[in-house]
Amino acid sequence: MRSERRWGSVVFEDNEGRDVVNIPLSVWLPEADLAAPSALTPVEVLRRTGIADMVERLGVPLTVSKDPQAGDAGGKRRSVPGVASQREMPRWAGWVRGLGMLVWFVSVMFTTVVFGDRASWAAPLAAVALFLVPVTGLAVRVLSKGRASKALREGGLQSPELVVRPSPEPGSGATRRFCGTASVRILPGDIVLTDGLGNERWLARSGSHSVSRAVRVLHPKSGVPLGVEFQGSNGDARALLPWKWWFAGPHGPRNWESLVAELSCGVVERKMSNFPDRGPWFVGHLLAMDAHRMSSLPPGEARSEADWYSSVVGRGESIIVPVLSAPLLAGLFQGAGNTLTFVAGLVSALTIVAAAGPAVRYQIASRFFLDRPAAPETA
Known part of the structure; x- marks a missing residue:
């Protein structure tokens, strides 16, 4: 379960300084379960959640406090606003x-x-x-x-424009759980990434925090595709799909072409500059955990x-x-x-x-x- 205090929160106040609503960033940040808080600055967190853009559009001043619950200089405790979050267990x-x-x-x-x-x-x-x-x-x-x-019956969920399923490399040992559960769904306004355990991450397709391009990561020597990185407008890495599990199979090239065409965003290729000597190629990447979860996990771990x-x-x-x-x-x-x-x-x-x-x-x-x-x- 996510820690709501791990990434801090954004508190909106009225004209008299009273708290109105509390937004825990851990439940608004798609990368909250994948990266350590020390890996992202507060500015990057606000940008990735879209809150920075929202605050700018509203014209609301934004200040940073290390301990927002500690109260003001006079020792007055802050009020407890409504929390905009969800819980795994009601x-x-x-x-x-x-x-x-x-x-x-x-x-x-x-x-x-x-x-x-x-x-x-x-x-x-x-x-x-x-x-x-x-x-x-x-x-x-x-x-x-x-x-x-x-x-589903009432049409509350949008119909995807495209659903990409894993096309793993032959002989890779991909499990039925992974191939039947994992997907990348392209909705009119969002990209929904589902790993082999059914966990979802939603990335916007519009706005300053949207996915603006796809980068195909290549081996520095052989040029073999290693993965696909979705990036934001500022070059922020938002998702990382291992090529071996998603596009290396018989249906992989067709799935890749369909994904690129549906995203309608720029596609570039980049060779890795620091290829690890040991372990998977994504070791040390900000979204290494994302690449791991978007792979077919060992049966015991899954x-x-x-x-x-x-x-x-x-x-x-x-x-x-x-x-x-x-x-x-x-x-x-x-x-x-x-x-x-x-x-x-x-x-x-x-x-x-x-x-x-x-x-x-x-x-x-x-x-x-x-x-x-x-x-x-x-x-």
């Missing part, structure tokens, strides 16, 4: 999951420490509370897919990065929640005579299925399908 989901864990802990304490066997009501309460943890995660995923489907439990809610949840639920499963074997104990066992079984089921399904799908080599392209 706030309500975090509250529900936290409440579930709290109620489970209190119920277990009542059962084992305070009342012992007299607290027969505590077992089913603990089971239901723990059940909320995995079910909330499932609900978030279902709701997210529902919103995406609704946007599996870990794309896993819901690894990337969003925490890797250990698919193990910890079933372990915490396991002791209450004994209620299933005591028969339906003891209703409360039986209910606790039944709910615990459902909790284990809800927590471990998606993780097991994901591992099977990844190992036996997604992370297997993709079928070779035919000319």
